[in-house]
Amino acid sequence: MLSRPLFRFVxxxxxxxFMRGRHMGLIVSAVLSIASVILFFQPGLKLGLDFRGGIIxxxxxxxxxxxxKLRAAxxxxxxxxxxxxxxxxxxxxxxxxxxxxxxxxxAQTQKLVDGVKSAISAAEPGxxxxxxxxxxxxxxxxxxxxxxLALGFSLAMILIYIWVRFExxxxxxxxxxxxLDLTKTVGFLAITRFEFDLVMVAALLTILGYSTNDKVxxxxxxxxNLRKYRTMPLRELxxxxxxxxxxxxxxxxxxxxxxxxxxxxxxGSTLTGFATxxxxxxxVGTSSSIFIAAPLxxxxxxxxxxxxVAAD
Amino acid sequence: xxxxxxLRLLGVAGICLIGVLLCLPNFLRSPSPSLPWRQIHLGLDxxxxxxxxxxxxxxxxxxxxxxxxxxxxxxxxxxxxxxxRDFARDDASASLxxxxxxxxxxxxxxxxxxSLPPVVPNEFTTSEKDGRIVLTLQHDAMLARAREAxxxxxxxxxxxxxxxxxxxxxxxxxxxxxxxxxLPGVSDPERIKSLLGTTARLTFRLLxxxxxxxxxxxxxxxxxxxxxxxxxxxxxxxxxxxxxxAGAVIDQxxxxxxxxxxxxSAGATAFANVTRANVGKRFAIVLxxxxxxxxxxxxxxxxxxxxxxxGFDARSASDLALLLRAGALPAPLSVVEQRTIGPSxxxxxxxxxxxxxxxxxxxxxxxxxxxxxxxxxxxxxxxxANLILMVAILSLFQATLTLPxxxxxxxxxxxxxxxxxxxxxxxxxxVKRGRGPLQALQAGFDRATxxxxxxxxxxxxxxxxxxxxxxxxxxxxxLTITIGIVTTLxxxxxxxRLLVVRWYALARPxxxxx
Numbered sequence: 083m084l085s086r087p088l089f090r091f092v093x094x095x096x097x098x099x100f101m102r103g104r105h106m107g108l109i110v111s112a113v114l115s116i117a118s119v120i121l122f123f124q125p126g127l128k129l130g131l132d133f134r135g136g137i138i139x140x141x142x143x144x145x146x147x148x149x150x151k152l153r154a155a156x157x158x159x160x161x162x163x164x165x166x167x168x169x170x171x172x173x174x175x176x177x178x179x180x181x182x183x184x185x186x187x188x189a190q191t192q193k194l195v196d197g198v199k200s201a202i203s204a205a206e207p208g209x210x211x212x213x214x215x216x217x218x219x220x221x222x223x224x225x226x227x228x229x230x231l232a233l234g235f236s237l238a239m240i241l242i243y244i245w246v247r248f249e250x251x252x253x254x255x256x257x258x259x260x261x262l263d264l265t266k267t268v269g270f271l272a273i274t275r276f277e278f279d280l281v282m283v284a285a286l287l288t289i290l291g292y293s294t295n296d297k298v299x300x301x302x303x304x305x306x307n308l309r310k311y312r313t314m315p316l317r318e319l320x321x322x323x324x325x326x327x328x329x330x331x332x333x334x335x336x337x338x339x340x341x342x343x344x345x346x347x348x349x350g351s352t353l354t355g356f357a358t359x360x361x362x363x364x365x366v367g368t369s370s371s372i373f374i375a376a377p378l379x380x381x382x383x384x385x386x387x388x389x390x391v392a393a394d
Numbered sequence: 395x396x397x398x399x400x401l402r403l404l405g406v407a408g409i410c411l412i413g414v415l416l417c418l419p420n421f422l423r424s425p426s427p428s429l430p431w432r433q434i435h436l437g438l439d440x441x442x443x444x445x446x447x448x449x450x451x452x453x454x455x456x457x458x459x460x461x462x463x464x465x466x467x468x469x470x471x472x473x474x475x476x477x478x479r480d481f482a483r484d485d486a487s488a489s490l491x492x493x494x495x496x497x498x499x500x501x502x503x504x505x506x507x508x509s510l511p512p513v514v515p516n517e518f519t520t521s522e523k524d525g526r527i528v529l530t531l532q533h534d535a536m537l538a539r540a541r542e543a544x545x546x547x548x549x550x551x552x553x554x555x556x557x558x559x560x561x562x563x564x565x566x567x568x569x570x571x572x573x574x575x576x577l578p579g580v581s582d583p584e585r586i587k588s589l590l591g592t593t594a595r596l597t598f599r600l601l602x603x604x605x606x607x608x609x610x611x612x613x614x615x616x617x618x619x620x621x622x623x624x625x626x627x628x629x630x631x632x633x634x635x636x637x638x639x640a641g642a643v644i645d646q647x648x649x650x651x652x653x654x655x656x657x658x659s660a661g662a663t664a665f666a667n668v669t670r671a672n673v674g675k676r677f678a679i680v681l682x683x684x685x686x687x688x689x690x691x692x693x694x695x696x697x698x699x700x701x702x703x704x705g706f707d708a709r710s711a712s713d714l715a716l717l718l719r720a721g722a723l724p725a726p727l728s729v730v731e732q733r734t735i736g737p738s739x740x741x742x743x744x745x746x747x748x749x750x751x752x753x754x755x756x757x758x759x760x761x762x763x764x765x766x767x768x769x770x771x772x773x774x775x776x777x778x779a780n781l782i783l784m785v786a787i788l789s790l791f792q793a794t795l796t797l798p799x800x801x802x803x804x805x806x807x808x809x810x811x812x813x814x815x816x817x818x819x820x821x822x823x824x825v826k827r828g829r830g831p832l833q834a835l836q837a838g839f840d841r842a843t844x845x846x847x848x849x850x851x852x853x854x855x856x857x858x859x860x861x862x863x864x865x866x867x868x869x870x871x872x873l874t875i876t877i878g879i880v881t882t883l884x885x886x887x888x889x890x891r892l893l894v895v896r897w898y899a900l901a902r903p904x905x906x907x908x
């Protein structure tokens with residue numbers, strides 16, 4: 083009978099000296115984050131339709147798609163797409179056009195989408211339009227602003243919550259760690275060229291929420307141990323706390339990872355990017371809970387946290 | 395906490411049962427129309443359909459109001475026999491200004507302007523500048539007007555869409571000046587877009603005495619029947635708001651399509667008066683600033699009905715009749731965002747979503763049993779209940795489920811076992827410290843609870859923010875996760891604990907299976 087657990091990640095009595103590698107961890111993390119920030123500016127993120135504005139039409143032709151013919155048909159209709167590419171099967175075509183310039187660009191954008199649809203169905207009768215999206219320039223800039231606002235407010239709420247529930251050192255280390263996590267994820271987005279759109283903002287926020295959750299659990303244990311072992315040096319105490327929560331940290335990461343994995347594999351074009359970024363974020367979030375969040379606390383609070391508790 | 399009262403037991407079981415019942419409408423047909431049969435709505439990305447975001451043209455609203463205010467102002471000055479010159483309208487600054495005939499009349503003119511009735515409170519201000527009297531529309535008042543106009547437009551948009559036979563459309567306001575239209579199952583929204591893009595403001599106006607040049611009080615408009623510009627008087631003799639009915643018919647004389655209309659009594663009287671006084675002159679039928687036709691008035695028309703022939707075909711005649719019946723929009727609407735999902739993509743997305751959800755669920759279930767044994771199995775039962783409760787709450791609110799929403803559910807399931815893992819690890823630690831089974835369970839539950847609440851509270855806050863500031867797909871994602879956090883707290887803190895406690899009470903084990 084499956085009564086007792088069959089597997090463990092680490093033996094309960096294993097004590098890994100994480101703090102010994104703290105400088106290494108912080109340096110690696112800082113380097114990766116700086117590289118990510120550079121990648122953010124050059125080559126930058128590939129903005130999705132939501133934030134860039136413009137048109138995407140995805141269609142499925144009855145036979146293998148003849149790109150030359152489709153391009154010619156669009157050209158004939160006076161439409162100059164920025165990209166006509168295959169995606170998925172050889173019958174699937176994606177046509178994308180950036181937002182037109184000029185005074186009546188809003189109206190132009192909306193007209194173009196109908197033009198593209200009729201041009202391709204005239205060129206390839208029996209073509210099915212899978213998706214046709216047109217986002218005007220004013221809407222896309224609003225969506226972008228709202229997305230960043232959501233991100234900013236969430237970060238602020240997390241900071242406030244941890245500040246209220248823990249001490250200042252905890253809140254600052256947590257937010258610094260989160261920013262390091264976030265920049266790496268942005269770097270990952272820049273490298274993989276996944277489109278940065280509204281759904282990606284949701285992915286970033288979920289990573290943020292998940293990573294915070296992880297940090298809160300470790301910090302919770304540190305706080306408890308600070309009360310319990312009043313004379314233990316902070317460094318030892320942090321190591322103990324990380325080790326005590328290690329099975330939990332790895333276990334939860336594993337379940338979230340397992341839940342997101344099928345999405346990355348079979349989620350379809352909308353969710354693959356989202357889920358892949360989630361998977362990356364889970365790995366980064368978990369490792370930063372172990373290698374970054376606690377060392378930062380040691381760096382910031384070596385004197386203060388210990389003294390305060392001793393003075394209680 | 396190790397003792398569960400019978401009441402509590404029944405409460406937890408009752409909530410789970412209600413959850414199951416609330417899920418049922420999604421899978422079964424309603425046995426009787428009198429039962430409340432609440433279902434989850436599938437989003438357009440899963441169902442296929444079109445999404446249109448319409449923007450009300452504020453500038454045109456301002457322009458129209460300035461024009462009518464100008465008419466009112468002139469009339470008032472005339473009624474009070476006050477003279478004016480150089481009456482100017484400036485759309486950019488949303489203002490009107492004129493020079494009184496003499497300094498002596500300035501105060502009287504100013505008073506006359508202040509007596510003009512505003513459409514909304516504090517609509518405009520009156521002031522004096524360089525001897526001129528200036529009326530300026532106020533931005534806040536115009537926004538209030540825009541909100542009103544959006545409310546009217548929603549009604550008209552609904553009537554127009556209903557007339558096309560679209561099934562189950564949803565039409566809602568967004569912000570001050572936008573309308574969201576969702577059309578499930580409509581994969582080619584072109585006709586609806588063109589119907590919504592037409593203001594359909596019909597007016598009957600006389601041509602200017604000399605129709606080939608613009609003169610004060612008239613505007614050059616395109617005559618679509620002959621493709622030339624004609625000067626049409628700004629004064630509106632009969633307005634389309636007086637229309638009571640319209641229909642598409644075949645014109646007896648030409649054999650082409652035409653649109654007939656019927657006016658109400660006020661409209662009919664006005665129509666009769668104008669046609670009687672202007673026999674022999676040309677009378678323009680103007681739709682959205684374009685002249686459809688400008689026939690000669692042969693004889694007075696007193697019955698209040700008429701016919702418009704303007705080179706229509708069957709489709710354009712019936713569309714115009716539809717638009718006239720539904721009424722004119724208070725201001726033009728333009729599409730600023732549109733998204734169309736074809737039915738095959740929607741079906742593929744549902745498929746992908748369900749496969750991912752089930753695979754993810756299976757992986758997590760297997761992991762929990764392998765790594766946490768019996769207690770892992772209890773966590774899995776709680777996980778299943780969690781899924782049911784999430785579906786139940788979404789059904790209860792008749793919420794919309796989109797693909798990102800499904801991703802949210804899946805991630806909730808991944809995160810939900812975190813609480814169980816925390817409890818299990820804690821119990822295990824307590825056992826290692828040499829506590830007996832009962833104390834270990836007790837301490838494990840109690841100590842883990844604080845951590846669970848802390849970690850879920852931060853996730854909850856982050857997703858509420860996402861819901862408040864997010865748009866479209868992001869909101870749906872945030873909604874399912876926020877609901878998921880609540881159901882997670884219930885299933886882990888109450889249900890899985892209950893299962894462990896019942897097992898302990900029945901089995902009385904000497905050691906815990908951790």
